[in-house]
Amino acid sequence: MLCHTMPMATETASRTSRQSPDPFDVFATYLKEHRLRNTAERNAVLKELVQAKDHLDAEGLLVRLRKRSHPVSRATLYRTLDHLVIAGLVKKHSFGQGHAQYEYVLGRKHHDHMVCDRCGLVIEFINDEIESLQEEVCRQHGFQSTNHVMEIFGICKDCRSAKKK
Amino acid sequence: MLCHTMPMATETASRTSRQSPDPFDVFATYLKEHRLRNTAERNAVLKELVQAKDHLDAEGLLVRLRKRSHPVSRATLYRTLDHLVIAGLVKKHSFGQGHAQYEYVLGRKHHDHMVCDRCGLVIEFINDEIESLQEEVCRQHGFQSTNHVMEIFGICKDCRSAKKK
DNA sequence: GTGCATGCAAAGGCTTTGCATACCA
DNA sequence: TGGTATGCAAAGCCTTTGCATGCAC
Numbered sequence: 001m002l003c004h005t006m007p008m009a010t011e012t013a014s015r016t017s018r019q020s021p022d023p024f025d026v027f028a029t030y031l032k033e034h035r036l037r038n039t040a041e042r043n044a045v046l047k048e049l050v051q052a053k054d055h056l057d058a059e060g061l062l063v064r065l066r067k068r069s070h071p072v073s074r075a076t077l078y079r080t081l082d083h084l085v086i087a088g089l090v091k092k093h094s095f096g097q098g099h100a101q102y103e104y105v106l107g108r109k110h111h112d113h114m115v116c117d118r119c120g121l122v123i124e125f126i127n128d129e130i131e132s133l134q135e136e137v138c139r140q141h142g143f144q145s146t147n148h149v150m151e152i153f154g155i156c157k158d159c160r161s162a163k164k165k
Numbered sequence: 166m167l168c169h170t171m172p173m174a175t176e177t178a179s180r181t182s183r184q185s186p187d188p189f190d191v192f193a194t195y196l197k198e199h200r201l202r203n204t205a206e207r208n209a210v211l212k213e214l215v216q217a218k219d220h221l222d223a224e225g226l227l228v229r230l231r232k233r234s235h236p237v238s239r240a241t242l243y244r245t246l247d248h249l250v251i252a253g254l255v256k257k258h259s260f261g262q263g264h265a266q267y268e269y270v271l272g273r274k275h276h277d278h279m280v281c282d283r284c285g286l287v288i289e290f291i292n293d294e295i296e297s298l299q300e301e302v303c304r305q306h307g308f309q310s311t312n313h314v315m316e317i318f319g320i321c322k323d324c325r326s327a328k329k330k
Numbered sequence: 331g332t333g334c335a336t337g338c339a340a341a342g343g344c345t346t347t348g349c350a351t352a353c354c355a
Numbered sequence: 356t357g358g359t360a361t362g363c364a365a366a367g368c369c370t371t372t373g374c375a376t377g378c379a380c
Contacts, residue, residue, distance in 0.1 A: 037334060039377050058369075073337045078370060083265050098345090099369060116307050123306055130298050134317060137290055142322035143279050150315045152299060157307035202354050202359060223344075238362045243345060263370090265345060 020107020023050050023089055030087040042072035043060065045080040055101040055122055093111055095122070095151060112149075116156035166251075185272020188215050188254055195252040209235035210245040214255055220266040220287055260287070260316060281321035290323065 027046055031038050048064050049056065056064070058077055065072050072080075081102060084090035093101045096117050110131065114123040130150070138145045192211055196203050211230050214221065221229070223242055230237050237245075241311065246267060249255035258266045260280050277290040295315065301309045 001307070039325065039335065041336070042376070063317070074369095075371075076336055077337080079335085104347090114303070114306060114310075116308075117311065123308065125306070127298060127302055129306055130295055130302075133292060133295050133298070134315075137292055137295075138279070138317060138319070141279060141288055141290070143281075143288065143319055144320040144325055145279075145317050146282065147319070148315070148317040150299075152310050152313040153306065154303070154308055154310040154312065156309075160307070160309055161266060204354070204360065206361070239344095241361055242344075242361085268379090272356080 023104070023106050026106060027030075027084070027087060028088075029080060030083070036083065040070055040099060041072045042080045042083070043075050044072060045077060045088065046084060049084070049102060049104040052104065055103045057101050058097045059099070061102070067128075092150070093151075095136055112151065114152040114154065114156070116152055118155055118159040121156050188271050191271060192249070192252060192254060192285065195248070195254075201248070201292060205235055205238070206241050207245050207246075207248070208236045209237060210242060211249060211254065214249070214269040217269065218257060220260075220268045222264045222266050224264070226267070258314070277316065279317040279321070281324055282318055283320055283324040288323050 022136045023046055024043060027043070030036075031042070047069060048061055052061075058074070058081070062072070062074065062077060065077070071114055081090065081092070084102075085092050089104065089106045091103050091105060091115070094111070097103060099163070104144055109126055110114055111124045111126045112130070115127065116120070117121075131139065135145070137143075188211055189208060192208070195201075196207070209230055212234060213226055217226075217229070223239070223246070226235070227239065227242060230242075232302065232317045237273055246255065246257070249267075250257050254269065254271045256268050256269060256270045258278070260266060260278070274291055276289045277295070279290065280286070281288075298308070299313055302308075
């Protein structure tokens with residue numbers, strides 16, 4: 001069975017190739033400007049998100065932090081995530097109903113998501129035409145957009161062929 | 166307490182210019198097909214959603230039901246909402262973080278939303294070009310879309326001018 | 331040293347569930 | 356009448372918060 005590893009080229013490129021700002025520097029600056037403290041816990045959370053390839057929820061982050069870097073309490077995790085979102089390093093999504101998912105976005109181009117209802121797979125895609133149409137719509141309504149989300153739910157390629165059998 | 170569950174003919178007419186299917190009929194059919202019971206509570210919830218112009222959350226529905234038609238318990242409300250979503254009469258959104266919002270959609274064209282971060286205003290819009298681009302993206306990925314959501318967050322016209330003053 | 335940050339545990343908000351009773355089919 | 360639907364209250368889940376202690380600045 002074929003794997004769908006197709007248009008991820010864009011993604012890998014945007015994350016690694018262009019020299020994007022160092023997340024820890026950016027975070028340090030944010031913390032300084034807001035007179036917040038640069039702690040090991042805060043950096044551990046950021047590190048885990050930078051390393052993660054997928055979207056992670058709070059529980060997943062907690063587990064990884066316990067295993068791999070620096071265990072952190074739930075309270076600190078949530079408080080840190082708030083800062084990371086405000087600082088623009090991380091985006092918060094609510095695909096599934098119930099728990100939020102977090103994604104490291106610094107230096108990455110805006111992208112949208114397809115989410116498989118069956119296996120939970122998240123496919124990212126970029127479509128500039130859609131982006132510019134969105135801006136157009138905002139202009140028409142005098143709406144100043146700060147953020148937008150597009151999510152397509154359905155059944156992914158693999159689940160579709162699995163179903164047929 | 167009196168509960169009359171039938172003033173729907175007028176309703177449907179006023180809501181849509183095109184003759185769209187009667188929601189109560191559609192629901193009744195759904196219930197019959199699934200061997201579920203056609204109860205006053207279930208119809209009251211549907212009625213409230215049909216009448217509502219805006220997106221409503223569970224709490225808002227509960228309040229309206231208490232005041233205007235037929236009081237319903239939280240448990241029944243949520244259980245009924247699930248059925249309405251499955252039946253395709255209602256869509257569930259999670260704009261705000263925390264509580265879901267419900268919207269009656271039967272016979273309405275698919276549309277997307279702009280949500281004002283300041284005042285909570287929800288503006289609906291339709292853009293066929295975006296729709297077809299979305300379908301195109303799905304085709305490219307072999308993804309079978311069942312639903313999609315586009316939300317633009319930001320500051321609405323009114324809040325922008327209010328801010329300037 | 332001064333406060334903010336952390337961790338713990340408890341509380342919060344929304345939603346779901348177990349169980350006895352009510353009522354549709 | 357049989358068996359689902361309802362309502363109540365309690366529990367679940369994710370997230371936030373209060374408070375004493377710890378640590379960055």
